[in-house]
Amino acid sequence: MSRRPLREIAHARAGDKGNRSNVSVFAYEAEHYPVILAEVTPARLKQEFGNLLRGEITRYELPNLNGINMVMDQALEGGVNESLNLDGHGKSWSSLILSLEVEVP
Amino acid sequence: MAKKDIYRIGTGAGFSSDRLDPAIDLVARGNLDAIVFECVGERTLAFGHRDRQANPDKGYNPMLERRMRAILPLCREHGGTRVVTNMGVANVEGAAEATAAVARDLGLSGLKIAAVLGDDVSEDISADDDLWEPGCTVGEVGRPFIGANAYLGADAILPALEADADVVITGRVSDPSLFLAPLRQHFGWEEDAWPVLGAGTMVGHLMECAAHVTGGYFADPGLKDVNDLANVGFPIAEVTADGSAVITKLDGTGGRVDEQVVKEQLLYEVHDPTRYLNPDVVADFSGADLKQDGKDRIQISGGSGTERPEKLKVTVAFDGGYLAEAEVSYAGANATARARLAGDVVEERLARIHGSNAPRRIDLIGAASIHASALEDFDESRDVRLRCAMRSQSREDAENLLWEVESLLNCGPSGGGGYRGHITPSVMTYSAFIERDQVSSSVEFIET
Structure with missing residues (x-):
């Protein structure tokens, strides 16, 4: 087992709608x-990035694609129209999540 | 005449300011039946309304004339490639007129241009109407109302296609519907054929962001390398009657079409993959099956769907006041501390001297900015750009922010330089729902 950044084993893409990422x-x-499945859970994201990902997080699993979809409410500091963040769309939230350290067998 | 078994549809733009040269290449070499230019976002629509209010001839996509001038002659030369686009934004009739003017100027006679109308429901919105986000009424938002548009579906576009329009211009329609409409017309898919409409919507969804499915918005050097990104090609879908398709791109263009790229786009801006809500159908992407079918070719099947939603989504736009942003740089040893001190000075003075209580944000670009609220620890940096941002209804407030950042040059920490500041108008958009029978679409034609 080793702790590795998620980005070494996974790729990701971020999208936005309103204040939901x-x-x-x-x-x-x-x-x-x-x-x-074991490491990228709503609870883990809330624990690591809860100050940014402020609302409920729902995970959808797509085993045929070896993928998951994390849907995060109130996660964009108001959304692109309201946020004062330089990245108001949260395009880089994918990079944030890929920075998680995960246990790889 | 027998219908072709494969319908070839390309994407010429995936957002309002998308590149033009890959679209020209697609029309010239793609042997396309149709090309879609998807150019509307929630904010572009709000800005379109504002442009039209300032000048009744404007409010459509600012690149419309440029795009049409480049592609219309090629579309005719290559057997009548049909153009479907939402470049009408907030002035569909104006966009159709402008397109006709370009066609006449190019000597393209007999070009049939259709304007799909009915998405603008601004006059049907009242202060008592509920907004789904943020969960209040229109009146309670407390900002000047700009406009409201319903998301039309493929059924609004079909009459234009059935009348053999060469160019179909819409305002707000659901993005995948721009693709689904020509597919429905070509293959004769009925309006309640939910599984195949879901499959067609999946194809439209993959295509709607153009280079997003051919290697754009993907590269991460060393891990996810993309060949010749500067020349990334735009996509082609080769669609068959069952709604499955091959996603590909032109030979000689940059980018990549493989499982990784296509998977990322499949879930882009999707929430529940089994229930992707569109005016035409509730699409289900969960059974998607991707297979590599040669270099830069992905065979996609397994999309499905269920009965369309009862109501249509509406985007309601409001004036958002001003966004003020001002920046100044600190470099060299202790740069982060100097930038932080500068930010503290600005904060204190905006509150104490100017009495401003508008929402503000301080970024230390290079040390702690975009992810600052998510992370606790940041590295010190030798090259930091202080960014101060504010949203306010008051122009004076916005100007004070710029003034305070600029005055750091003489009165702030040592070595601050490279001041830039600007104030831009801002909009707010929220979502609501509207009964289908409150929205009636129609089509008007211009022939050159």
Whole structure:
């Protein structure tokens, strides 16, 4: 087992609608999909990034794509029209989530 | 005449300011039946309303004439590639007139241009109407109302296609519907054929952001390399009657079409993948099946759908006042501390001298900015740009922010330089729902 950044085993894309962000996360290799399921949970994201991801987080699983979709309410500091963040769309929330350290067998 | 088994549809733009040269290349070499230019976002629509209020001839996509001038002759030359676009934004009739003017200027006679109308429901919105986000009424938002548009579906576009329009211009329609409409017309998909409409919507969704499905918005050097990104090609979908498709791009263009890229786009801006809400259908992407079918070719199937939502979504736009942003740089040893001190000075003076209580934000670009609220620890940096931002209904407030940042040059920490400041008008958009029978679409034609 080793602690590795998620980005070494997974890729991701962020999208926004209003004040809701979604980040999809896909394992490069099928064998790492269980790592994503175990480590990239709503609770973990709230714990690590709760000051930014302020609302409810829902996870959708897509086993046929070895991927998940994290849908995060109140996660964009108001959304692109209201946020004063330079990245008002939260385009880089994918990079934020890929920075998580995960346990890889 | 027998219908072709494969309908070839390309994407010429995936957002309002998208590149033009890949679209020209697609029309010239793509042997396309249709090309879609998707150019409307919630904010572009709000700005379109504002442009039209300032000048009744404007309010459509500012690049419309430039795009039409480049592609219309090629579309005719290549057997009548049909153009479907939402570049009408907040002035569909104006966009159709402007397109006709370009066509006449180019000597393209007999070009049939359709304007799809009915999405603008500004006059049907009252102060008592509920907004789904943020959960109050229109009146309670407390900001000047700009306009409201319903998301039309493929059914609004179909009459234009059935009348053999060469160019179809819309305002707000659901993005995948721009693709679904020509597919419905070509393959004769009925309006309640939910599974195939879901499959077609999945294709439209993959295509709607143009280079997003061919290697744009993807590269991460060393991990996710993309060949010749500067020349990334725009996508083509080769669609068959069952709603499955091959997503590909032109030979000789940059980018990549493979499972990784297509998967990322499949869930882009999607919430529940089993219930992607559109005016045409509730699409289900959960059964999506992707197979590599040669270099830069992904075969996609397994999309499905269920009965369309009862109501239509509406975007309601309000004046958002001003966004003021001002920046100054600190470099060298202790740069982060000097930038932080400068930010504290600005904060104190805006509150004490100017009495401003508008929402503000301080960024230390290079040390702690975009992810600052998510992370606790940041590295010190030798090259930091202080950014102060504010949203206010008051122009004076916004100007004071710029003034306070600029005056740091003489009165702030040592070595501050490179001041820039600007004030931009801002909009707010919220979502509501409207009964279908409150929205009636129609089509008007211009022939050159």
